[in-house]
Amino acid sequence: MNAAPLKIDIFCHVVDNLGDIGVCWRFCKVLARDQGCYVRLFVDDFGAFSKIEPMLDKTRDVQHVEDVEVFRWDNAVITNLYNGCGDVVIEALACTLPEKVEMLIAESRKPPVWIDLEYLSAEPWIDTHHAIVSMHPQYGVNKTLFFIGFSEKSGGLTREKGLIEQRLAFQADPAAQDAWRAKVGLPPRDTRFIDLSLFCYAVSPVEKLLADLQATGRPIRLMVPAGVATEPLTRFMGQKPEAGVVVQKGNLYFHNLTFLTQDDYDRLLWSCDLNFVRGEDSLVRAVWAGNPLVWDIYKQQEDAHMPKLRAFHDHYWGGLAPECREILDFFSVMWNEGGRQDEDFPADRLLACLPRITEHARLVSLKQAEQDDLATRLVNFVREQMKNQG
Amino acid sequence: MKFAQEVRSGNVVTMNGNLLLVTKAEFSKSGRNASVMKFKFRNLKTGSPSEGIYKTDEKFEDVQLEHKEVKYSYADGDNYVFMDGEYNQFEVSKDFMEDALKYLEEEMPCEIVMYEGKPLSIELPVKLVREVIYTEPAVKGDTSGKVMKPARLSTGHEIAVPGFIEIGEKIEIDTRTDEYVSRAKVA
Numbered sequence: 046m047n048a049a050p051l052k053i054d055i056f057c058h059v060v061d062n063l064g065d066i067g068v069c070w071r072f073c074k075v076l077a078r079d080q081g082c083y084v085r086l087f088v089d090d091f092g093a094f095s096k097i098e099p100m101l102d103k104t105r106d107v108q109h110v111e112d113v114e115v116f117r118w119d120n121a122v123i124t125n126l127y128n129g130c131g132d133v134v135i136e137a138l139a140c141t142l143p144e145k146v147e148m149l150i151a152e153s154r155k156p157p158v159w160i161d162l163e164y165l166s167a168e169p170w171i172d173t174h175h176a177i178v179s180m181h182p183q184y185g186v187n188k189t190l191f192f193i194g195f196s197e198k199s200g201g202l203t204r205e206k207g208l209i210e211q212r213l214a215f216q217a218d219p220a221a222q223d224a225w226r227a228k229v230g231l232p233p234r235d236t237r238f239i240d241l242s243l244f245c246y247a248v249s250p251v252e253k254l255l256a257d258l259q260a261t262g263r264p265i266r267l268m269v270p271a272g273v274a275t276e277p278l279t280r281f282m283g284q285k286p287e288a289g290v291v292v293q294k295g296n297l298y299f300h301n302l303t304f305l306t307q308d309d310y311d312r313l314l315w316s317c318d319l320n321f322v323r324g325e326d327s328l329v330r331a332v333w334a335g336n337p338l339v340w341d342i343y344k345q346q347e348d349a350h351m352p353k354l355r356a357f358h359d360h361y362w363g364g365l366a367p368e369c370r371e372i373l374d375f376f377s378v379m380w381n382e383g384g385r386q387d388e389d390f391p392a393d394r395l396l397a398c399l400p401r402i403t404e405h406a407r408l409v410s411l412k413q414a415e416q417d418d419l420a421t422r423l424v425n426f427v428r429e430q431m432k433n434q435g
Numbered sequence: 436m437k438f439a440q441e442v443r444s445g446n447v448v449t450m451n452g453n454l455l456l457v458t459k460a461e462f463s464k465s466g467r468n469a470s471v472m473k474f475k476f477r478n479l480k481t482g483s484p485s486e487g488i489y490k491t492d493e494k495f496e497d498v499q500l501e502h503k504e505v506k507y508s509y510a511d512g513d514n515y516v517f518m519d520g521e522y523n524q525f526e527v528s529k530d531f532m533e534d535a536l537k538y539l540e541e542e543m544p545c546e547i548v549m550y551e552g553k554p555l556s557i558e559l560p561v562k563l564v565r566e567v568i569y570t571e572p573a574v575k576g577d578t579s580g581k582v583m584k585p586a587r588l589s590t591g592h593e594i595a596v597p598g599f600i601e602i603g604e605k606i607e608i609d610t611r612t613d614e615y616v617s618r619a620k621v622a
Contacts, residue, residue, distance in 0.1 A: 138467075139467070139468075139469055161490075163468045163469065164465070164466070164467040164468045166465045166466065166468060168465055170463045170465075171465070173473070174463065174471060174473055174488050177473075177486060177487065177488045179486070179487030179488050179489060180450050180451060180485075180487060181493075182439075182448070182450055182489065182493055182494060182495045182496070183494065185450065185451035185452075189488075190471065190488045190490075192468070325467075342466065343466060343467050345466050345467065349464060349465070349466055350466040350467075352465070352466075353465055353466035354466075
């Protein structure tokens with residue numbers, strides 16, 4: 046007999062940009078569609094959310110979007126509408142639950158499984174800290190930190206059922222690729238060019254990168270989603286990026302795109318020879334794309350992000366030919382340190398290594414996809430906890 | 436009340452009506468993730484072990500117990516013997532000492548924690564100086580302190596130190612986080 050669907054409440058606080066809501070929204074959709082869970086998502090910034098989910102009606106406090114019941118997370122909604130917890134309550138990505146929800150958990154005769162979903166990391170210590178059921182020091186109920194990660198012992202990564210098959214089919218179908226390219230305003234595939242997608246933080250040394258790519262003399266098409274690196278691109282191109290307008294600067298061809306939906310951004314990553322990605326949601330999607338990537342990691346004080354970046358490289362690029370690994374490491378550190386005055390990006394050497402990096406990325410992506418995804422691991426963990434609680 | 440980051444090995448906290456001795460406190464931090472503490476506990480009534488992972492800003496109810504200043508004398512099987520200034524001896528079981536064992540050296544001053552008149556555990560000084568007995572050669576030209584490497588201390592415990600630290604150097608360590616602080620000042 047099938048178990049009853051789990052009722053899951055997820056709270057998402059939008060810190061900045063669209064990364065937090067991007068991660069949460071994908072996760073919610075997978076829990077609902079692939080795991081059959083009844084998901085209630087509480088989001089405190091409908092403005093940010095509506096950018097990645099056009100079907101969201103910003104004027105409504107409660108609505109169903111893509112199999113998920115979405116709530117505006119504000120005091121009035123929590124006070125008036127949140128009257129009982131689901132089987133699971135998830136505080137996602139460093140948010141703090143509303144006091145009322147904490148009280149409901151603390152005072153419940155049968156408390157929900159309380160999960161603190163932490164940001165992604167490939168650092169080895171995650172494995173010994175993930176999913177350890179811990180008694181809350183104040184309330185005496187259990188709470189568990191669940192770490193999104195790359196290893197078998199971590200919480201895993203979000204991956205929709207059939208995603209890899211869809212990607213492989215797309216990459217094997219030139220007509221489908223060209224049809225999609227036409228839809229978003231990109232030119233057809235052309236093997237004379239290296240196609241590169243660019244998604245980065247405002248502090249990234251974009252102009253330096255572009256100058257060094259230009260110096261390679263290789264024909265490169267840069268696909269840039271709307272709103273990314275607008276100022277440095279404007280300076281470099283001599284005009285503001287405009288969706289649908291192609292700008293040529295020597296061997297570089299800039300294809301400025303409109304804001305892409307999550308599905309279209311996936312296809313962009315599947316289509317490009319090299320993807321510059323930023324934050325955690327696009328990193329994971331680039332991993333599933335199976336193409337070479339350079340990660341622009343979220344910057345922290347005292348360079349706290351650098352060990353995390355190195356851990357990702359050790360995990361993902363482990364086993365890559367040493368000469369290519371060295372270039373990727375150097376390139377990535379330079380990209381994340383904001384560039385160096387006296388050194389150039391080794392763009393020509395990176396491009397020369399692309400075939401070997403691609404081969405490696407394809408294999409590692411498939412190997413990663415052999416593991417259970419985040420939603421499967423969470424549901425298994427919760428069911429085990431519920432069984433133990435009786 | 437103490438924040439999790441201030442809770443140390445040797446402290447006793449209350450949770451759900453139980454008195455729990457902290458036998459191991461391990462600090463970890465990552466990019467965007469919250470800094471966390473991993474604790475190993477021992478229930479003072481039942482002796483049963485447990486563990487938990489907590490964000491460093493979680494608040495714990497700590498219990499004030501009697502402390503005595505002592506020095507470590509010697510190991511006797513699974514017990515460790517400490518002595519106060521009046522030559523009174525106190526034995527602490529290995530099971531209650533996990534973290535302290537990483538830095539324990541003869542004649543090391545520390546505080547013994549007493550519970551109902553019996554020695555329970557020890558609390559280490561927040562900062563200690565220890566000698567590096569093995570590490571890979573210094574990284575030439577690196578004085579930034581950003582590149583870390585493992586170093587074995589005279590107690591056998593390993594911690595991460597900056598690339599410029601060499602064998603034989605004495606370093607100051609924060610025992611709460613197991614982190615290198617600085618080169619020890621020469622007296």
